[in-house]
Amino acid sequence: MKKFNLVKMLMIGLLAGKTAAAATSPIDWGTGTKQLNLGSSMDFYKDETGEASLATVRKLPDSAFASADKANLGFFVKPVWLRFRFTPTAERLMLRHDYAMTDYVTLYEPGKNGYDENTQGDMIDFARRDVKHRLVSFWITPRSTDWYYIRLQTKGSVNLAFTLADATQALESDHVSQYFLGMFFGTIAVMFFYNFFLFFSLREPAYLFYCCYIGSFAILAGTLNGISYQLLWPASPWLQNRAFSIFAGSAMSFGIIFAMLFLNLKQLSRPLYLAAHAVGAAGTGVALSAFVLDPGTSVRIANVLGIPWVLALLSSAVLAWWRDYKPARYFLAAWIVMLAGTVVFTLTTRGVLPPNPFFVNAMLVGSALEVILLSLALADRINVLKKDKERIQQQALDKQKRLTDAYSRFFPRRMLELLDRDSVEQVTLGDATERDMTVLFADIRGFTTLSEKMTPRDSFKFLNSYLKRMSPIIRAHDGFIDKFMGDGIMALFPENSESALKAAITMQQTVRKYNHHRMKSGYDPIRIGIGIHKGALMLGTVGEQERMDGTVISDAVNLASRIESLTKKFDADVLISESVFHDLADPTVYMTRVIARVKVKGKEQPVTVLQVFDGMPDYQIEMLDKTRGAFERGFLSFHERRFADAQAMFRQVIEINPGDSVADMYLEKARYFELIGSTKPLAGAP
Structure with missing residues (x-):
């Protein structure tokens, strides 16, 4: 046999x-x-x-x-x-x-x-x-x-x-997928609790069945992505094998009941009402079948039932919209989006479409938008009843927002939050708080020489063109700008150093794109140097009653400024202190090398400064990465006064990368100290 x-x-x-x-x-x-x-x-x-x-x-x-x-x-x-x-x-x-x-x-x-x-x-x-x-x-x-x-x-x-x-x-x-799933489930959670509280406040059944629908769908989505098995029932393969049918059937049943209540389907159309009842009953049957039928059979039934379910919802929404029921416009849009996602996902599971990330997650994309739109549809019912009152309130809010936006141009919102103030009106002279923050300084190289070729008006235009590209990057990475200092930027990052470093890398990449635009217009390209340090600082207001300003004061700010100034000396784009390096979640993600030790007033030990390669052109990163090991061995030998060994290492670096000016500088210093026979400790930048 x-x-x-x-x-x-x-x-x-x-x-x-x-x-x-x-x-x-x-x-x-x-x-x-x-x-x-x-x-x-x-x-x-x-x-x-x-x-x-x-x-x-x-x-x-x-x-x-x-x-x-x-x-x-x-x-x-x-x-x-x-x-x-x-x-x-x-x-x-x-x-x-x-x-x-x-x-x-x-x-x-x-x-x-x-x-x-x-x-x-x-x-x-x-x-x-x-x-x-x-x-x-x-x-x-x-x-x-x-x-x-x-x-x-x-x-x-x-x-x-x-x-x-x-x-x-x-x-x-897996980071992108995890972020995507996090945003999806976060949206579901926010909409669920928001509408659940509205149900208790308004006692409207539609809100309850909406919450039941999106709750079932959230668990279904978790099942499709493996999260439910990992977090909810990791010891139950039996439930994992049947979860799709259980929660797909529940979602279809709760979804159709919600539609009947929201659209008042019984008065809208008797035939559609009966058809919706039948589909809802079938959804309940699918959920129950998972406990008695083979899981594969239940899954097939659930996939087949999805088509009449969506058709019943769409036909009801179209009829309600046709009869000028205004909240139906959001409802219809929600199910059209859901239909698109469901069709793409179903075709993917059937093997018609390739399982790329978008197609595999199409149902999540469609359902997230659907949940938001359905919540808007529910809210629209309340908005219609309170339209006049809310319009007056909105006018007052708009005026307040315009004033707040105007104030925020001069006093950052994030600084208000850090000072525990709701508005600029609450800020008084002397308000201050002590925090650990990351400080970023950025400066245009050779701006004085550059500005000599421009009129004052052209200088303003150039600076505003440059700053409008840099400022959004800082805000996008959870930072805020404390000061514009001519061509310089001082920014603060309250959360972590990672955000500041990512902002610096993006700023360098943006400058390269900006230079293409400048050169096409006949202007010289520019370079910027960025220095980053993390430490304790005092944030608050200084000045007098008629004129005050928000600022930060500490040695950390001075050190960040000094590190930025070293970018000129070392011809580096981004330099960070060791405190920033140690604050990174995973420093190995970034390409760095130790480049200097800076003597700081009031501290016995010098501060180590590192150069970050990320954000530089690819060919430069490749050359610096090839020589990173030799450079750092040479750097260590130099500071241990083994100048012959240091020279050998730096020569090796220069042979591979003749453009490494830092290695060349250290090589000359090593020759000089070996020649004079220096024995004193080498602390600080050369």
Whole structure:
């Protein structure tokens, strides 16, 4: 019997070979590769018999496999086998399955004594995952050329999307997705609690069913993205396997009841009212079916029911809007957006569309906008009743806002917040608070020489053109501008040093784009130097009763200014102090090198200053990165008065990067100190 099954599978493989591609080439994880989508680097084989073992699959000819370019196979309950191979590498890599609803994902990794088997997925306790992540992930170290095999089996849609990343990229690549999910669930939470409180205030049932709908949909979205399994029921594969049907059915049922109440569908159209009732009852049936039917069957029913559900909602909204029910305009827009997202997501699960990030998250995008629009529709009902009163209040608020905006141009809103004041009117002379903040100084190089070529009016135009590009960057990174000092900017970042450094990098990148515009217009390009330091400071108001100003005072401000001045000496774009470096969440994300030690008044130990490469042109970053190790060894030798060793290191740097003026400067200083036989400690910048 086993021999017959093997022959049967070989025949299926040969028939599939008529359209299958040749075996994929080995994955060459070369230098500089950070992340790879494995679609075109994998083959797949559909086990129509459901009986193939690893040994059987390994014996199949190449013609039995097809390229995994099409990452979604739709519904297929039998196993699907994937294979890929490597040019050997010793680097530790993470293999991640980019679909959260696969029942079983089994990795067969070649080892010293055959293949090591590792099974994870929705039907395995979350605690047993090697990597505690919402998506199934494996650590691998491909040291041989043998094939890797993956066996997928699920009762829902079969998704072949896998991503390979190195250790660093694996930790960073999920940030965008996490931010996106955070914003989505944050929107749901805000809308849920806002409308839930309105329900208790107004006792309007529509608000309650709206909250039930978006609550069900939020859990459904978490199920689709693996978050629900990770956070809500990590020890219940049974519930994870049925959660889609339970919460999809609940969302459809609550959503249709909300529509009937909001649109007063019983009076609007009797046939539509009865149809909506039927769809709502079917949604409840889908949710209950998850407890009695096979999960795969429930999932298929839920997918099919989604179409009449959306049609019932859309037809009701169109009819209400046609009859001039004004709140229906938001309601209709909400379901059109939801329809677009649902259609794209459904086509993706069916394998019609490729599972790229937008398509996979299309339902989340559509539902987030839908939730907001539905909340606006509910609010519009109240707005219609209070229109006249709110118009008068709005006029007063608009006037106050204009005054506040006018004041804020001279006194930053963030400074008001830090002083615990609601408006400028509450600020008095002497208000002050002590805080740890990050201070950023930015200055245009050679502005005096540049301004000599311009009239005073042209200088103002140039400065305003430059500042209107820099200021929004600072605000976008949670900072605020304390002062404009001619061509200089002094900005404060209350939250963390990371925001200040990201702002500085973006400012440098923006200046490069600005220079393209200037050169096209016949103007000389500009450069700016940025210095950043974090420390304790006093923030408050100074002056007298007729004229006061908000400012900050401390040694930290003076040191930040001094660090900025060193950018001219070292021909550097961005310099940071060691306090900024140590405040970064992950300093290794940024490319830096130690460049100086600055003697500070009142402190025994000098402050270490680092140069940041990020934000510079790519070719400069590449050259500085190549020589970073040699430069820092030379820097250490220099400050330990081993001047011969320092010269050797700095010469090595200059041979690779002749344009490194800092290395050249240290080389000359090392020669000088070796010549005079200096033995005194070297503290401070050379």
